Amino acid sequence: MRRKVTLKDISKNMNVSVSTVSKALRDSPEISEKTKNEIQAYAKKYNYRPNNIALSLKNQKTNNIGVIVPEIVHHFFSSVINGVERVAGEHGYNVIVCLSGESFEKEVKNMQMLANGSIDGFIISLSKETQKKQSFDHLEDSISHGLPVVLVDRVADEVDCDKVIIDDEQGAYNAVNYLIKKGAKRVALITMPDYMSVGKLRTLGYKRALKDAGLKVDEAIILKLEDLDGGYDEIKHLIYSNEIDAILASTEFFAVTAMKIARGKGIKVPEELAVIGFTDGIISQCASPTLTTVSQHSQEIGSMATQMIIKRLEGKDDEPYRTEVIKTTLVHRESTL
Amino acid sequence: MRRKVTLKDISKNMNVSVSTVSKALRDSPEISEKTKNEIQAYAKKYNYRPNNIALSLKNQKTNNIGVIVPEIVHHFFSSVINGVERVAGEHGYNVIVCLSGESFEKEVKNMQMLANGSIDGFIISLSKETQKKQSFDHLEDSISHGLPVVLVDRVADEVDCDKVIIDDEQGAYNAVNYLIKKGAKRVALITMPDYMSVGKLRTLGYKRALKDAGLKVDEAIILKLEDLDGGYDEIKHLIYSNEIDAILASTEFFAVTAMKIARGKGIKVPEELAVIGFTDGIISQCASPTLTTVSQHSQEIGSMATQMIIKRLEGKDDEPYRTEVIKTTLVHRESTL
Numbered sequence: 267m268r269r270k271v272t273l274k275d276i277s278k279n280m281n282v283s284v285s286t287v288s289k290a291l292r293d294s295p296e297i298s299e300k301t302k303n304e305i306q307a308y309a310k311k312y313n314y315r316p317n318n319i320a321l322s323l324k325n326q327k328t329n330n331i332g333v334i335v336p337e338i339v340h341h342f343f344s345s346v347i348n349g350v351e352r353v354a355g356e357h358g359y360n361v362i363v364c365l366s367g368e369s370f371e372k373e374v375k376n377m378q379m380l381a382n383g384s385i386d387g388f389i390i391s392l393s394k395e396t397q398k399k400q401s402f403d404h405l406e407d408s409i410s411h412g413l414p415v416v417l418v419d420r421v422a423d424e425v426d427c428d429k430v431i432i433d434d435e436q437g438a439y440n441a442v443n444y445l446i447k448k449g450a451k452r453v454a455l456i457t458m459p460d461y462m463s464v465g466k467l468r469t470l471g472y473k474r475a476l477k478d479a480g481l482k483v484d485e486a487i488i489l490k491l492e493d494l495d496g497g498y499d500e501i502k503h504l505i506y507s508n509e510i511d512a513i514l515a516s517t518e519f520f521a522v523t524a525m526k527i528a529r530g531k532g533i534k535v536p537e538e539l540a541v542i543g544f545t546d547g548i549i550s551q552c553a554s555p556t557l558t559t560v561s562q563h564s565q566e567i568g569s570m571a572t573q574m575i576i577k578r579l580e581g582k583d584d585e586p587y588r589t590e591v592i593k594t595t596l597v598h599r600e601s602t603l
Numbered sequence: 604m605r606r607k608v609t610l611k612d613i614s615k616n617m618n619v620s621v622s623t624v625s626k627a628l629r630d631s632p633e634i635s636e637k638t639k640n641e642i643q644a645y646a647k648k649y650n651y652r653p654n655n656i657a658l659s660l661k662n663q664k665t666n667n668i669g670v671i672v673p674e675i676v677h678h679f680f681s682s683v684i685n686g687v688e689r690v691a692g693e694h695g696y697n698v699i700v701c702l703s704g705e706s707f708e709k710e711v712k713n714m715q716m717l718a719n720g721s722i723d724g725f726i727i728s729l730s731k732e733t734q735k736k737q738s739f740d741h742l743e744d745s746i747s748h749g750l751p752v753v754l755v756d757r758v759a760d761e762v763d764c765d766k767v768i769i770d771d772e773q774g775a776y777n778a779v780n781y782l783i784k785k786g787a788k789r790v791a792l793i794t795m796p797d798y799m800s801v802g803k804l805r806t807l808g809y810k811r812a813l814k815d816a817g818l819k820v821d822e823a824i825i826l827k828l829e830d831l832d833g834g835y836d837e838i839k840h841l842i843y844s845n846e847i848d849a850i851l852a853s854t855e856f857f858a859v860t861a862m863k864i865a866r867g868k869g870i871k872v873p874e875e876l877a878v879i880g881f882t883d884g885i886i887s888q889c890a891s892p893t894l895t896t897v898s899q900h901s902q903e904i905g906s907m908a909t910q911m912i913i914k915r916l917e918g919k920d921d922e923p924y925r926t927e928v929i930k931t932t933l934v935h936r937e938s939t940l
Binding site for chain 1: 682
C-alpha cells in the first residue's frame with residue numbers, strides 16, 4: 267500500500283505552511299480562493315484523507331485540558347500528570363487523561379474524541395508507534411483548528427508547537443561521565459530504539475561522554491530494547507557475554523533487571539558493576555541496592571507544560587512556539603560508588 | 604454551618620427510595636404528582652441543593668467510559684485502569700480518566716464535567732474525603748439520571764449500584780493467619796483509618812485471625828495512618844516502642860517503610876520481623892528483601908467493573924445490582940519465612 271499523503275507532504279510540495287494547507291482544506295476564509303483551489307485540487311489528486319481531528323469546531327471554552335500519554339503504570343507519566351493536575355487546579359482547569367497504550371490509532375482516536383468539544387487544548391506525549399510511523403497529521407490538524415498542543419518528553423521535531431523536553435543527551439552524558447570518573451572503562455547502555463526521541467538522544471549523550479574520555483564506542487554493549495517492560499533475555503546475554511563494569515539504563519525497570527541478573531551471576535553491585543537508571547521513581551528508592559538515577563523532574567515537566575498551554579488558551583501568549591528544556595539531576599544512591 | 608440535606612435524608616424522612624426522590628426532584632413523569640409535590644415541598648423546606656450531576660441529560664451514546672480514581676501514582680489504581688482499558692478496547696469503548704486527588708469536591712466536579720455528554724457511564728473508586736463525609740448524592744444523581752456507576756475497591760454500602768470489591772477482610776485474615784502459623788505471636792497492623800472501607804475491613808480480618816489463634820488484640824500495635832505516603836515517624840515509633848515479631852501493612856509503601864526502619868534498628872527481616880504488604884506491585888518485587896504481599900488482582904478488578912458497566916450500557920443487564928468479590932492471593936517472597 268502506498269503511504270498516505272500527509273499535510274506535511276502537501277505543504278512541502280506546494281511550498282506553503284502546514285497551517286495554510288490545513289486551513290485551505292477546511293475552506294477557511296483566511297486563505298485566498300486561488301490557493302484554496304490549488305491545495306484542494308492537489309489533495310484530491312493524491313487522495314488526501316484527513317484524520318478528522320477537531321472537525322466539530324469548539325464553540326465554547328470548557329476549561330478542560332486533555333492529556334494523552336502512552337501509559338501510567340510507570341512512575342514517569344503518572345508523575346507528569348501529577349504536575350499537570352497541580353498547575354491546572356491552581357488555574358481552575360480540569361484535567362482529562364486518556365491513554366494511547368503506545369498505539370498510533372488509539373492516540374488519534376483519543377484526540378478525535380476529546381477534540382469533540384470536551385477540551386480546550388492538549389498535552390501529549392507521543393506513542394511509540396507514532397514516533398515510529400512519523401505521522402503527525404492529527405497534531406497538525408488539532409493545532410490548525412485552534413486546539414493548541416504542548417508536546418512533552420516524547421516529541422516530534424516536525425511538529426511546530428510548544429514543547430517540554432528533558433536534556434536527555436546531557437543527562438546521559440553526565441551519568442556516563444560520572445561512571446567513568448569513578449573508574450569504569452566498559453560502560454554498557456540499555457535504552458530504547460532510535461526512533462524514540464529519548465532513545466536517540468540518550469545514545470548520543472552516552473557516545474559523546476565515551477569519546478570525551480578517550481574510550482571506544484562498542485556497539486556490542488549497546489542494547490536497544492523495543493519492549494519497555496521486557497528485555498530480560500537480552501540484558502542477561504549482555505551481562506553474561508561481555509566484560510562490562512558499568513551500565514547506564516534508560517528506565518528504572520531495565521536498571522533493576524540488570525542488577526537482579528548481575529546478583530544471580532554473583533557480580534557485586536556497585537563494586538564490580540555500577541548501575542545508573544533514568545526516572546527517579548519509587549523503584550529506584552526501593553531497589554536493592556538503591557538505584558542511582560538521572561532524575562527527570564517529571565512533575566516539573568507536567569507543571570511547565572500546563573503553564574504553557576494555559577498561556578496559549580488565555581491568549582496571553584502570541585509569541586513563537588517555545589521548547590522548554592528541563593535539566594536532569596544525578597541522584598546518588600547505593601548502585602554506584 | 605448546618606449539614607446539607609441529602610437525597611438520602613429526604614428518602615429516609617419521607618419513606619421512599621432515593622431513586623424516587625431524585626426522579627421527583629427532576630419532575631419525572633414516572634412519579635405521581637402527589638408524591639412529586641410532597642417531595643419537592645420537603646426539599647424546598649429543608650433547602651436541598653442538588654449537585655447538578657447529569658443535569659444535561661445524555662442524548663446520544665458516546666461509547667466512552669469515565670473512570671474517576673483517587674490517584675495513579677501507586678500501582679493499584681493504574682493497574683485497575685489497565686484492566687479497564689483492556690476490556691473497554693475489546694468492546695469498542697474509549698476510556699476517559701479523571702483524578703479526584705482524594706478530594707470530594709474534585710470527585711463531584713469531575714463527575715459533573717464528564718456527565719455533560721462525554722461518557723455513558725462511570726467506574727469510580729471513592730476519594731478518602733468522600734468516604735469520610737459519607738456524602739454520595741453525586742453518585743445517586745448520576746445513577747438516577749441514567750448514567751450507571753460501578754464502584755470499585757473503595758465503595759459505599761449506602762449506594763445502590765454494581766460494585767467490585769476485594770475480599771479485604773479475608774485477605775487480611777489469611778495474611779495474619781500465615782504469619783501466626785510461621786511462629787508470630789505479636790503481629791502489628793499498619794493500615795488506613797476506619798472511615799475508608801478497606802481500612803475497616805482489613806482491621807476486622809486482622810482481629811479475627813488473632814482471635815481464632817487465641818491471641819490478644821493489642822490496640823497499641825494497630826496503627827491507622829491518614830497519609831498514605833507518609834507515616835515514617837509513627838511506624839518508627841511502633842517498631843522502636845513495641846515488642847513485635849510481624850507486621851501486616853495495608854500498602855506496599857507502609858511495608859517497605861517498616862522494613863527500612865527495621866533494618867536501621869538492626870532487626871533482621873524476616874528472621875526477627877516478618878512483613879506482609881498489600882498490593883502486588885513493582886515495589887514488592889524490587890524491595891529488599893522482596894515483599895510477601897496480598898495480591899488484590901487489581902487488573903481483574905478493572906476488567907470485571909468494565910464488563911459490568913458495558914452490560915448495563917448495552918441493556919443486557921436489567922438484573923438487580925451485583926457486588927462481585929475478587930479473591931486475594933498471598934504471594935510469598937523473602938520478607939516472610
